[in-house]
Amino acid sequence: MNAGLNLVLAASAALFAVGAFAVVARRSVVLMLIGTQFMFMAGSIAFVAFARFGFGAVNATAGAAVAIFAGATAVAELAVGLAMAALIYREHRSLAIDADRG
């Protein structure tokens, strides 16, 4: 029994699929943004796994560096997205993405 690249990549793929489901299926802006966070995290995990187990990075810590960049970008996206969600709520008294359809 061991833990290697394929195990972590499979979990990363599952997390990405959960995020994709949230983006497609949920109408709440907050949950859609959380879904995109999951997709960002899945990508970060894959980068870290490749640097740790597999295709050697130019630098042993390059995967972790990319994960930090991706995480910070995800936080920035979440901040702007939630501000837009607050505006949508202020206008329509709903966090549903299709609240303006009438």
Add this chain to the structure above:
Amino acid sequence: MPLIGALPQPITSAPLVILIYVVLVLMVASALATVFLRSTVFATGAFAATMVLVALLYLTIAPFLLFAVQLLVFTTVSAALLVGVLRRTTGLDSTQEPFSREWIIGAAVAAAVLALLVVIVASTSWPLRPSVNTGAGLGGTLTNTYVVGLGVLVVLLASAALGSGLLLAASTLHRPRGR
């Protein structure tokens, strides 16, 4: 630059392997709970738990600094942003019916994406080669090798903070003329 002596190997230490399996299973389970819970408050809690579990995964396979940043910065800031928005709104419970048309489409898309990724992971023999140890830790890599990226990231975060502040300060959405 000195090379690490051996190729990257799978983790074989039994307690660590068990910990990784448990963390991965809990991570996917809490992500699923986030998506399926009807209460946005509980979904936010499950999302924070997922972030913490990702940090625990980083603790086992990545430099300690990434674990610390994931736990103390990304998890805290994301949860604080979500709680802040939920405090400004009252639409906490989902009105969306479970197993609606969107759920079926979403499940189909997620299954297709998962199947594609699993087939790629299972059918690919990833090449292995030793990583180069530059002697610098993650902090050194960020401030030396990726200094431009770090600068761009600072600008990006400042822009996001400024933009979200301006959005929240706006009194109302701008409507197109004629409406």
